[in-house]
Amino acid sequence: MSVREGNLEAPTRHPIDWKSPQYYDEAATFKELERIFDICHGCRRCVSLCGAFPTLFDLVDEGKSGEVDGVEKKDYWKVVDQCYLCDLCYMTKCPYVPPHQWNVDFPHTMLRAKAIKFRKGEVDFGSKFLSSTDVHGQFAGIPIVVQVANAVNQTKPMRALMENTLHVDRNAWLPALAERKFRSAAPKSQSLPVQDGQRTPGKVAIFSTCYVNYNEPGIGLDLLKVLAHNAIPYELVEKEKCCGMPKLELGDLDSVDESRRANIPVLAKYAREGYAIISAVPSCTLMFKQEIPLMFPDDADVQAVKEAMWDTFEYLAARRRDGLLKTEFPQPLGKVSYHVPCHSRVQNIGRKTEELLKMVPGTSVHTNERCSGHAGTFGVKKPYHEVAMKIGKPLFRKMAEHPQGGAPDFISSDCPLGGHHIAQGFDVNSLGTPRLEHPITLLRMAYGLE
Ligand code: SF4
Numbered sequence: 001m002s003v004r005e006g007n008l009e010a011p012t013r014h015p016i017d018w019k020s021p022q023y024y025d026e027a028a029t030f031k032e033l034e035r036i037f038d039i040c041h042g043c044r045r046c047v048s049l050c051g052a053f054p055t056l057f058d059l060v061d062e063g064k065s066g067e068v069d070g071v072e073k074k075d076y077w078k079v080v081d082q083c084y085l086c087d088l089c090y091m092t093k094c095p096y097v098p099p100h101q102w103n104v105d106f107p108h109t110m111l112r113a114k115a116i117k118f119r120k121g122e123v124d125f126g127s128k129f130l131s132s133t134d135v136h137g138q139f140a141g142i143p144i145v146v147q148v149a150n151a152v153n154q155t156k157p158m159r160a161l162m163e164n165t166l167h168v169d170r171n172a173w174l175p176a177l178a179e180r181k182f183r184s185a186a187p188k189s190q191s192l193p194v195q196d197g198q199r200t201p202g203k204v205a206i207f208s209t210c211y212v213n214y215n216e217p218g219i220g221l222d223l224l225k226v227l228a229h230n231a232i233p234y235e236l237v238e239k240e241k242c243c244g245m246p247k248l249e250l251g252d253l254d255s256v257d258e259s260r261r262a263n264i265p266v267l268a269k270y271a272r273e274g275y276a277i278i279s280a281v282p283s284c285t286l287m288f289k290q291e292i293p294l295m296f297p298d299d300a301d302v303q304a305v306k307e308a309m310w311d312t313f314e315y316l317a318a319r320r321r322d323g324l325l326k327t328e329f330p331q332p333l334g335k336v337s338y339h340v341p342c343h344s345r346v347q348n349i350g351r352k353t354e355e356l357l358k359m360v361p362g363t364s365v366h367t368n369e370r371c372s373g374h375a376g377t378f379g380v381k382k383p384y385h386e387v388a389m390k391i392g393k394p395l396f397r398k399m400a401e402h403p404q405g406g407a408p409d410f411i412s413s414d415c416p417l418g419g420h421h422i423a424q425g426f427d428v429n430s431l432g433t434p435r436l437e438h439p440i441t442l443l444r445m446a447y448g449l450e
């Protein structure tokens with residue numbers, strides 16, 4: 001049978017067979033890794049995406065045979081550890097993903113290897129602690145504790161201690177705890193009539209996310225202001241737990257299941273009542289749109305939530321197409337250097353944030369798609385922070401040069417952590433100090449809302 005170069009069909013994704021014992025069969029996984037590494041070695045399209053591919057190609061080139069069979073199996077872990085599951089190689093580069101007969105799914109093969117490593121107990125305490133966003137977030141909103149924790153966390157001795165014990169790089173930007181959690185601070189929606197559009201439900205359920213709830217509630221409050229301004233009634237989902245993305249990145253699939261058991265019954269109720277469920281963090285949205293559905297393909301509630309889940313700007317852009325979004329923007333934003341995070345690109349929704357920001361008069365949007373390198377907890381860990389800054393450098397440089405000339409007035413990314421990583425990249429590379437704002441905050445400002 002002849003092998004066709006590249007796919008003509010849209011990529012498809014196999015369910016993640018994480019419950020079967022074969023999934024954790026190390027020998028079978030290494031065989032699959034070797035097969036995929038060999039295809040990648042002959043292709044090398046992804047060399048610039050992240051650290052995983054250069055690590056692999058260096059191992060091959062420096063090996064005994066110059067082929068994958070010359071790489072020691074124990075070194076495969078070096079490749080696995082460099083993958084932060086952004087999914088970009090699968091979604092934007094690889095011509096051999098299913099339904100192509102070569103059936104290359106690089107990220108989910110990395111995930112399988114990570115799951116084996118996690119089950120073998122080879123994941124360090126610091127990584128586990130960092131991924132427990134519900135645990136460290138619980139101190140947010142406690143007066144005095146927050147101020148003390150935030151102040152102490154920024155001191156040099158504490159950063160040295162965190163580096164030694166939790167492997168958090170002392171130079172990495174870390175989020176502060178919020179003085180008031182988003183879910184406590186959020187005002188109730190006005191009682192408004194529900195106006196469904198052709199494309200959009202007219203009522204919204206908000207999945208706050210750990211980051212917005214515990215660290216940066218202003219993003220969530222700005223989202224509520226934009227919804228209220230557009231007469232869209234909203235509710236915060238009755239209760240929520242971490243979406244599970246930080247646990248997925250570690251290969252801790254049992255904890256992802258625990259998150260599913262807590263979140264999905266709650267969210268499915270909103271989905272069945274006709275709400276659009278939205279979150280302002282693309283990675284959390286992607287978890288409900290892609291990863292949990294692939295782990296639980298036969299769960300009707302999971303699939304219902306998947307159908308009801310929207311990226312914030314995907315929802316607002318569809319609302320505009322329905323003729324139900326206000327498009328008077330009295331406040332120009334000037335020069336905006338905007339970053340599309342990998343987990344937004346993977347959602348295959350097009351550049352919806354760009355579309356809305358470009359509608360603001362007196363605003364020039366410079367869109368950048370390269371990976372920032374932050375990737376969840378990857379960019380703050382001691383072994384990877386420098387790699388993350390290196391991966392992000394071309395992006396930082398490109399964002400610093402606005403096509404309208406000079407430095408941008410704003411830098412912005414739908415991913416709040418990615419945004420702060422970019423701001424740090426500007427700082428350490430002496431690229432200026434433009435104001436960092438989340439796109440929903442920019443939209444709130446453009447509407448002239450306080
Ligand atoms: S999923 Fe992202 S980090 Fe992992 S190998 Fe692909 S491009 Fe690299």
Ligand code: SF4
Nearest residue numbers: 040043044045046094
């Ligand atoms: S993931 Fe696909 S595109 Fe990327 S190097 Fe491997 S075979 Fe090539």
